[in-house]
Amino acid sequence: MPLLRSQKLAPKPLDPPPPPSAPPIDPSTPARSDASTISPSLSPASSVALGLGFDSSGGAAPPPLRRSLRLASAPNSTPARPLAMDSARGKRKARSRLSSFPAEEKGGEMGENGVGPKPRVWKGGAMEGRIMNLRSGGRIVRRRMEMNGAEVGHGVENEDRMVLEASRNRELAVEIGRGTQQDKKAEEGKGPSIEEKETVEFVAEEDEEDLQNGDRSVKRQKLGRSKAVEVLRGEADESKVTKLDSNVAIPELEKGGNEEIDSKILVVPNSNHNIEDLPVRSSNSMEDTNKESVVRYMTLRSGSRIADRSTKVDHVNLDEVHKDGTQVHAKRRYSCEEKGKGRLILDDEHLEIYSGKETVVQQFNGGVINSEPNDSGGAGVPGKGKISAEEKGKEKMVIEEDWAAIDGIMGNSQMRAGSVRLREPETVKGLIEYRREAERIKAIELAPKFAFFKSEEDNQNDEEDSDELEPEAGPQDWPGPFSTAVKIIEEREARLRARESNSSSKTEKSTNLRISWAPSKETISDHFVRPAPSLKDLSLKVLLDNAEEIESLEGVPDMLKHWLILMLCRSRKMNSHLLAHILSGSPTEIYVSDCSWIAEDEFEGIFGKCDTTNLKAVQLDLCGRCLPDYILRATLSRSPCSLPSLTMMKLTASSIKTIGENCPGLSAIDLRNLNRLNDSVLGHLANGCRLIQKLNIRRNAFRFPPIFHIIIANDQAIAAFLEASGGSLTELSLNNVEKVGHHTALAISRRCSNHLQCLDLSFCRKMTDEALGLIVDSCLSLRILKIFGCTQITNVFLDGHSNPLVKIIGLNGQILDHINIPEFL
């Protein structure tokens, strides 16, 4: 009889401070009295289960109301108790507050209802209610409802139902447990099913199985595991129910101390097998033992689960979980493993959240457990973020967000951030209650939302692996603005949907965000009219069409010539003939944007005839074909003046040498995509071009983030180059020159300190904080420093450099802020 349980529960500290109002939060209180009231409270239990606010106590079963409610809802079966218990457990789990579900209850009760130990008697309905809220806000609520419904139908085992409900809640918590629980809970029936649906099942199963996992499941629920819900519904395994009971017991234990734990513990190891375990657990003092029990519980579950699911319960380091902090962690791990990759984490989160404390729900990213003893918020955050990302991809995160919302102030914020901070259990209790209430409400709101997630969940599950494999970005990468934005949007949608469904006003647009904008009445016809094309363009176009007819370009100003060349090259009409025309008459600048059509001899011929006395700028893009070494030597050697800008591809070492020898005034050289650049090349450049101002060693044909390899050049060569001729360097780009290191840094700081304005050291992984600091501090003209992809740079450099003008780009992931920074060259 549930009574038993509840009675046990009652003594349990589970009940947080008088649950606020009858509403869902109540469960805690009812839970207490659930024992006795369980049976009668079935009905209330059902309501409680809903957690939507129904009085936990609906009936007699006060604190365990939730749980008991379930029972009640269950088809009046006596076992209702177990159900209630389960649910309670579930709730409890989440609640963690309830945490101290007397394991004993479970153990004992389980037996009685026939379902199995239903120790779950949640601390009172509160648990359940709470769980509901906790878990997923919406989920739980829904679940409960479902469960209740299911339960009602279930004549068989009320417990199961309850379990389901509880499990739902637990799902969140349980989810974690599921992983492990699987095997445990005798959810045989569920087991398989559960396994399929990693996330959902887990939850659902959890409920059934591990009402205890309630906490866990709760968490998961939060994640919007619709699956869990589904599972729950579908599976109303009776057996599970029983298990839950046992699980419930555990959470009870947890409650004592760590709310969190409780939540975690919620993972009800439903399985009957667990029962045995449970009792053990329950015996543990809730607080401390909660953890332990939880841990154990988890282990139990995991143990069993693992077997079933073959989840990766690798890191079920429950043992190591310290009571407070670790508990959470352990849970997490557990969940991770249990669920396979992602789910576990979810549970952890839930658990933690429930605990009312701000447990840092560290999301494991597939098992990355931040077992920090004190889940001080910080830790959780990254973890969470990860988990969220991994587990559910966006969805999870959203869910968690929801949870956060649900919890409101409850430390659920963690969920959001993914970090659950653990708080002292003492205060948690009251807080928990409050939270539960809030959660419940939120859950209600979100319930419909979760309904939609099912498919997503499924997909999510499938992609769990991929999610988990997502690179765990460094601390700076969490949570990226994009994922946050996605979360927010999803949340918004969910809320909208929830609202709509709640209000049952089915309008087509319900799910669409309403964008309020109406076109202005006045007709502005002018807007539609394009500005007339300029005469220049028009004539240019005609000229192009008749390019063959051009006889001479005498008198055409250079700018127009450039334009013409550009258009010609674009339209593929360029030929040497035209080029000859263009180059005739002592041009001062030659910009040929595409020299790929020029053959070597043509080039030689053309440039041979070209009067280069006034030539100031030569830009020959894409001239790989026409500029082998000798050509370059021949042509350029005749140009007396400096070539201010030289952009080439595929230059070899000797050609560079030639340039170096012949262009003493070279002030800008852009050696992009030079695969064969090596030390001697740089040496020649350095010798010859002392006045170089812009050095761009990168590979790119589009003038955009270049990823250039200097294959052979090493640190010393570049340093030597800079030493020799870097005095007037204003822009230096060593993007992706991997070997750049300390020597270069020293050279830069010594030689380039006067004029250097833009420095690009992206992807130079050998640059350390010290090196960068030295550079920045000694180059007083430095305005822009780009260090994309330099993950080795830390705050030591960022905070420590003393150059006020420098703008550092590329470290914090907010690249969009810097998009308008002009690329040099």
Next chain:
Amino acid sequence: MKKEDTVKLISAEGFEFVVDKKAAMVSQTIRNMLTSPGGFAETQLGEVTFPEISTPILEKICQYFYWSLQYASGKETEFHIEPEITLELMMAANYLHT
């Protein structure tokens, strides 16, 4: 056409083209000439001389002005250019910033 609304564009040969001010304003150069502060003759007399632009080219330019106004008001037609004058027209257009 009132006198206030028109400007006179004088080509290299001395031909005078009287056009609407609005049309001439299509050219940025002419616009600046006519509206610049300071006591410039162009502003006061409303006349602009182009010693480098030959008459047929200037004629074509005036046609372009009106075509451009027409285009802006919605009527989009084709502006045909004889290939022979293209080069010079281009240079003149570049000069007039139009």
